[in-house]
Amino acid sequence: MFTKGVTPSETPYDGSEFRILILHTRWNLPVVEALVTGARETLLSEFNVKMENISIKDVPGSYELPFAAQEFIKYSDPKFNAVICIGVLIKGSTMHFEYIAEATAHGIMRVGLDTRTPCVFGVLTCLTDEQALERAGLGESPSKHNHGIDWARCAVELAVRGQQ
Numbered sequence: 196m197f198t199k200g201v202t203p204s205e206t207p208y209d210g211s212e213f214r215i216l217i218l219h220t221r222w223n224l225p226v227v228e229a230l231v232t233g234a235r236e237t238l239l240s241e242f243n244v245k246m247e248n249i250s251i252k253d254v255p256g257s258y259e260l261p262f263a264a265q266e267f268i269k270y271s272d273p274k275f276n277a278v279i280c281i282g283v284l285i286k287g288s289t290m291h292f293e294y295i296a297e298a299t300a301h302g303i304m305r306v307g308l309d310t311r312t313p314c315v316f317g318v319l320t321c322l323t324d325e326q327a328l329e330r331a332g333l334g335e336s337p338s339k340h341n342h343g344i345d346w347a348r349c350a351v352e353l354a355v356r357g358q359q
């Protein structure tokens with residue numbers, strides 16, 4: 196079995212001057228909180244991002260992530276170098292899940308492209324509670340991996356690339 200998640204770049208990226216926004220939802224909060232912690236701890240430990248330069252803000256649900264990311268990017272001063280959008284969508288018995296997942300994914304991508312501020316898609320789209328727990332490092336299986344770690348790595352790498 197291969198190691199889950201993104202392989203860290205061989206380039207040691209320095210995030211010590213970066214300002215990062217972690218924007219998270221309040222749906223499925225215990226799982227979201229684990230993902231936020233994974234991302235925040237990775238920013239601090241792997242990339243030397245300063246604690247005071249990590250802003251953590253919340254919105255009701257995943258559908259609100261693109262709009263909130265756009266507004267924080269537009270009105271923050273100094274600017275954020277990257278935004279990590281974190282949410283957890285769990286399929287219910289209706290089509291609601293599909294519509295939100297699709298809209299949120301496209302919305303977050305569009306905000307990143309329009310604002311030229313890297314916006315990481317950190318939204319789990321799960322069919323079961325266990326899938327969500329697994330991907331936040333909370334599951335029963337030994338291969339549990341917190342995807343928040345990957346998202347932090349993406350954010351810093353893209354922020355560096357955006358300055359090149």
Ligand SMILES: O=c1[nH]c(NC[C@H](O)[C@H](O)[C@H](O)CO)c([N+](=O)[O-])c(=O)[nH]1
Nearest residue numbers: 220222255256257258282283284285295
């Ligand atoms: O972040 C989530 N939002 C969810 N819905 C709320 C949605 O994101 C919006 O907040 C809502 O539609 C109001 O715009 C979810 N479900 O409906 O299942 C979910 O699982 N996760």
